[in-house]
Amino acid sequence: MSDISYLERQNEAQFGDFVALLKPRVMSLVVFTAFVGLVVAPVPVHPFVAFTAILFIALGGGASGALNMWYDADIDRVMRRTKGRPIPAGRITEGEALGFGLALAGISCVMLALASNLFSGLFLAFTIFFYAVVYTMWLKRSTPQNIVIGGAAGAFPPMIGWAVATGSISLESIAMFAIIFLWTPPHFWSLALFMKEDYSNAGVPMLTVTHGRRVTRLQILIYTLVLAPVAIGTAFTSIGGPVYLAVALALNALFIKGAVGLWRRDEEVALDDRYAREKRFFYFSLLYLFGHFAALLAEAGLKYFELGGW
Numbered sequence: 001m002s003d004i005s006y007l008e009r010q011n012e013a014q015f016g017d018f019v020a021l022l023k024p025r026v027m028s029l030v031v032f033t034a035f036v037g038l039v040v041a042p043v044p045v046h047p048f049v050a051f052t053a054i055l056f057i058a059l060g061g062g063a064s065g066a067l068n069m070w071y072d073a074d075i076d077r078v079m080r081r082t083k084g085r086p087i088p089a090g091r092i093t094e095g096e097a098l099g100f101g102l103a104l105a106g107i108s109c110v111m112l113a114l115a116s117n118l119f120s121g122l123f124l125a126f127t128i129f130f131y132a133v134v135y136t137m138w139l140k141r142s143t144p145q146n147i148v149i150g151g152a153a154g155a156f157p158p159m160i161g162w163a164v165a166t167g168s169i170s171l172e173s174i175a176m177f178a179i180i181f182l183w184t185p186p187h188f189w190s191l192a193l194f195m196k197e198d199y200s201n202a203g204v205p206m207l208t209v210t211h212g213r214r215v216t217r218l219q220i221l222i223y224t225l226v227l228a229p230v231a232i233g234t235a236f237t238s239i240g241g242p243v244y245l246a247v248a249l250a251l252n253a254l255f256i257k258g259a260v261g262l263w264r265r266d267e268e269v270a271l272d273d274r275y276a277r278e279k280r281f282f283y284f285s286l287l288y289l290f291g292h293f294a295a296l297l298a299e300a301g302l303k304y305f306e307l308g309g310w
């Protein structure tokens with residue numbers, strides 16, 4: 001793995017470069033789901049404990065992003081979407097990113113265990129390992145199912161939030177996991193549809209490269225159809241309710257409608273319109289996930305209000 005030496009560095013690393021290693025934009029939604037997992041749990045958590053726990057989960061997520069960028073420096077240099085990142089741009093060396101990621105991972109796991117409980121700290125460590133090693137180092141470069149299995153890493157955070165409050169796993173935390181797990185393929189494959197050139201240049205076996213657009217669009221539709229009952233069904237668990245049910249029904253109807261629109265034969269749609277639809281679907285996938293977890297938060301607020309919490 002080639003690495004520029006400290007002396008060869010093209011540009012001086014700035015604080016912002018180390019922040020960029022943490023993938024803050026992606027991790028913002030990840031951390032939101034962890035926060036919701038903590039708040040909807042049936043065990044109240046002191047606000048200071050909740051704040052520190054979410055902070056260390058966020059730093060743990062960032063650490064996994066830094067380790068991902070350390071290992072992916074070679075393919076990031078090739079892909080248009082990622083070649084401006086700190087390591088391929090020569091602002092941070094791979095060794096610095098590795099050291100930063102490992103240090104942050106260790107600190108965040110230990111501090112989460114101390115701030116909440118050992119189980120949560122271990123769960124965070126496992127999640128970092130799953131993303132940095134199982135997904136980034138193994139699955140991503142070896143199978144078109146990479147993001148399906150690797151997607152588990154992105155689905156663990158609400159379970160960690162729940163574990164901070166309860167020290168355990170439950171049907172509800174598994175339901176939140178399942179929503180993100182089944183959401184990840186439509187989320188990512190819609191991006192890969194309009195980013196296909198990048199992945200084939202980098203030699204990464206994403207489904208769009210190995211099986212083409214039509215299979216990818218069919219897989220997106222299948223996952224949205226499997227996801228809908230799981231997401232809607234969560235309304236009937238202890239963390240759901242009428243507000244969540246209404247939001248889930250609307251968002252899943254729109255998500256399936258979008259997936260059907262993508263699945264329409266490519267030939268029927270002009271190229272520019274095709275990319276526009278894929279990009280729209282990708283960005284809607286973010287609203288989809290945020291909307292479900294925001295509705296769970298609203299249900300928790302309503303329950304707290306009904307119990308006379310205010």
Ligand code: HEM
Pocket residue numbers: 025026027029030033081135147150151152153154155180184187188191286289
């Ligand atoms: C293995 C699972 C996942 C894969 C392969 C994946 C892939 C991607 C990629 C390639 C991007 C574009 C980012 C960029 O160009 O910098 C992206 C954006 C994003 N992802 Fe995912 N993602 C995954 C899981 C998740 C999860 C679990 C969440 C949140 C819970 C998430 C939230 C986001 C957000 C918020 C963005 C937009 C970031 C921006 O606007 O720059 N992703 N995803």
Ligand SMILES: CC(C)=CCC/C(C)=C/CC/C(C)=C/COP(=O)(O)OP(=O)(O)O
Pocket residue numbers: 026030057058060061062064068072082124127128131136140153154155157
């Ligand atoms: C608490 C904790 C450890 C959370 C981790 C959550 C997690 C794994 C989120 C997935 C984020 C993501 C963009 C994955 C894509 O990696 P990629 O390498 O396919 O994307 P890239 O090509 O943009 O680098």
